[in-house]
Amino acid sequence: MQSQAGFMLEASLDKLREVVDKYKNTKGTTIPILQDIQECLGYLPEEAVTWAADRLEIPRSKFFGVATFYSQFYLTPRGKNIVTVCSGTACHVKGSAKIHDRLVRDLNLAEGQNTTGDMLFTLEKVNCVGACSIAPVVIINHKVNGKASASRIAQQVKKLGSAEGQA
Numbered sequence: 521m522q523s524q525a526g527f528m529l530e531a532s533l534d535k536l537r538e539v540v541d542k543y544k545n546t547k548g549t550t551i552p553i554l555q556d557i558q559e560c561l562g563y564l565p566e567e568a569v570t571w572a573a574d575r576l577e578i579p580r581s582k583f584f585g586v587a588t589f590y591s592q593f594y595l596t597p598r599g600k601n602i603v604t605v606c607s608g609t610a611c612h613v614k615g616s617a618k619i620h621d622r623l624v625r626d627l628n629l630a631e632g633q634n635t636t637g638d639m640l641f642t643l644e645k646v647n648c649v650g651a652c653s654i655a656p657v658v659i660i661n662h663k664v665n666g667k668a669s670a671s672r673i674a675q676q677v678k679k680l681g682s683a684e685g686q687a
């Protein structure tokens with residue numbers, strides 16, 4: 521059976537080829553190449569990264585080294601909606617763990633799972649996002665929610681799920 525990454529790569533190969541070939545004969549461009557692949561596919565499937573590395577004759581290890589070092593890169597598929605709970609000290613003190621726990625429950629996420637099976641939500645934790653004065657902070661699809669409460673965030677997430685006809 522074909523892997524999801526294999527399917528994605530095959531479906532997007534023409535687009536990917538276009539993206540990658542822009543970088544032929546350029547040096548030191550690992551980060552922009554990975555950014556463009558991720559933009560094209562939504563994440564960095566292993567198969568796409570090895571394919572690009574071979575095509576550009578760049579060592580695969582260099583690509584994977586960079587992809588795993590920077591938090592902006594995702595090696596697994598992400599959900600349509602990204603919910604990011606800040607777990608820095610100020611937010612933790614103000615109860616961010618409670619919000620995270622509530623979302624884990626509401627989204628039915630198993631231990632170690634951060635994306636829902638229907639690919640609608642990815643739940644992430646990050647360290648301080650630089651808005652400690654409005655802690656606890658939860659970012660939903662780039663929108664910053666300050667002084668967040670578990671119930672208000674849960675409501676917003678439920679609304680997003682309903683809008684997709686899933687909740």
Ligand code: FES
Pocket residue numbers: 606607608609610611612647648649650651652653655656657
């Ligand atoms: S600790 Fe959450 S914004 Fe600073």
